[in-house]
Amino acid sequence: MTVFDYLLSVACGLGVLLGFYVAYLLWHRTGPDRLAHQLLALTVVCVSLRVSKPLLVLYVDLPPFAEFIGLAGSLVAVPVFFLFLKIRLANQNRLRPGYGWHALPAGLYVVWISSVLR
Numbered sequence: 428m429t430v431f432d433y434l435l436s437v438a439c440g441l442g443v444l445l446g447f448y449v450a451y452l453l454w455h456r457t458g459p460d461r462l463a464h465q466l467l468a469l470t471v472v473c474v475s476l477r478v479s480k481p482l483l484v485l486y487v488d489l490p491p492f493a494e495f496i497g498l499a500g501s502l503v504a505v506p507v508f509f510l511f512l513k514i515r516l517a518n519q520n521r522l523r524p525g526y527g528w529h530a531l532p533a534g535l536y537v538v539w540i541s542s543v544l545r
Contacts, residue, residue, distance in 0.1 A: 439482055446475035462520055466511035473504035495540050502533040 453468035480497035483489055506529035510522065 436482055436485065439478060443475045443479040443482070446471050446478070450475070459520065460515070462522070463511055463515045466507055466514060470504050470508045470511060473500040473507065476500035477504065491544050492540065495536075499533060499536060499540075502536050503530075506530060506533070 450468040450471040453464045453471065456464045458464075477497050477500040480494075480500070484494065510526055510529060513526075514520075514522070
């Protein structure tokens with residue numbers, strides 16, 4: 428690895444840490460838009476997991492189930508961001524039960540990975 432690769436890894440690592448910090452701040456924010464802030468925090472955590480997975484693979488031997496975190500983070504981030512936009516633009520403070528269908532791809536992926544890794 429070159430010096431540029433190490434600097435890129437450090438920059439990405441700092442970005443992941445900053446993402447987790449911003450998600451922590453959003454999650455614990457109070458006010459009328461608490462649900463919207465929590466959905467945005469969950470989106471930021473999922474994207475941070477997606478970015479951190481290649482960094483971890485470079486430097487650490489991961490167990491087999493941890494190598495699939497990146498795709499799982501992506502499958503969760505997009506529907507959660509959609510729900511954030513839906514809640515924010517409609518000025519709602521509750522999720523409707525029908526919104527649970529957006530979690531189906533991530534749930535199916537987790538079931539598939541758990542069955543493959545057995």
